[in-house]
Amino acid sequence: MTVTTIGGHDVHVDAEGFLTEYDEWDEGLGAELAAAIGVEMTDEHWAVIRFLREDYQAQGETPTLRRVTTVGGVPTKQLFVLFPKKPAKKMAYIAGLPKPVGCV
């Protein structure tokens, strides 16, 4: 785990750059993280990110794509439009949550 500076904030990240401390995140930082991976945030993006944050707080783990679809109510296809190619990873990255557990 290392400390890095993103948009003026000092934050803890893992080897792949995912934030490791839930409380170090705010929406300003989320916007910086999104910009870093080329995602332009709209209200629709923010709704998904807020769902991830709340669900993580309640469940203790980053929700899967299926959970964002069935519980969060956003069709998987739309998640691919909002966060192209790797939505599960990109959503977690922007939301400042651990990378979704690799299902083994």
Next chain:
Amino acid sequence: MKRLVVLGAGTAGTIVVNKLRHRLPDAEWSITIVDQDDTHHYQPGYLFVPFGHYSPDELVKSRKRFLPDGVDLVIAGIDRVEPDANTVHLEDGRSLEYDQLIIATGVNARPDQTEGMTGSQWRKSVFDFYTLEGAAALGGRLADWEGGRLVVHIVEMPIKCPVAPLEFSFLADAYFSGRRIRDKVDITYVTPLDGAFTKPVAAKHLGGMLADRHIALETDFMVDRIDNDTKTLISMDEREIPFDLLVTVPLNMGAEFVAKSGLGNELNCVPVDKHTFLSKKHDNIFAIGDAADIPTSKAGSVAHFSMELFPDNFVEHINGRPMTGAFDGHANCFIETGHGKGMLLDFNYETEPLPGKYPIPGVGPFSLLKETHENHWGKLAFRWMYWNVLLPGHPTPIPSAMSMAGKHE
């Protein structure tokens, strides 16, 4: 008299009643196990059926045969569990009350969950090998297939035996070479993961093995639908992969009664503590084996290793004491790689599969993350072990907790 009810007489359910019966006095505890039929399938054998190595009847035995005296087998479908009334309702109208409930109903392949999968091409050019019927049907198709585009595909993780589709690809490569038509077959491996496997070191080894065999790898592919007219696999982001023969691993989901009872997550698996398998919602319900939502492989090896410490935990729990055993997520997988060789992975919640020797450090006889003939024979010998040692709950010489000895990065 207190009542333990176990739902599901598969790998985990059978092992658990064998281990618990002699720990629970007959005069104090009754044990009832419920399943919808009396046929226990050796599921790891399905992989070999399409290539003609096993006939279906070699893989099926009576469930009853593996249950100890003093355990009642009830053959019935399960309608729902009513946790607040400590009651299981069966589909035939009967009900069973329990003091403790163990859910061991596993997960099943659900081709109905993907648009177009059970369409006009189902079992003509679209097959699965996660059921015995599917594996046998695929065997029939492969036998006279003259070549073309073979696509091996996973809908979504987690699946039972996450390495099985890789093994299928390796065995298919060897099979077509044996029939001298390998040059007429294009093989593509299509996965929702970002590599051949999730864990980095193993993904690199396995990805290299696909490349060595000229098997193309398509990653980050979340299937949206199968077009039966054009025989095309189409992703959520509109990538298209045409096929002549599609071998898919359908979505794996837990039993419907789990959802109906309000006990499941979005895949009908039961959320439990990953070290003890106690339900997060109910203090007298456990879920073991594939039915639980624990973050490790859905595999018989996990059911087996986890059942080494679960029985003592269970006895502590019913006596009102804290459970002292903690499962570490230990899994191991023999991977068939074709041409009479195999590979072995050994890992847990914290540690990814690494190279080394197993189970005796430095000696083996099995080699981790390396293709050897010994590993292949280990896999074949395992079928005997399964019926004769594992299911009856006999001790095995393999430690249940994962060890780092003899491994290296």
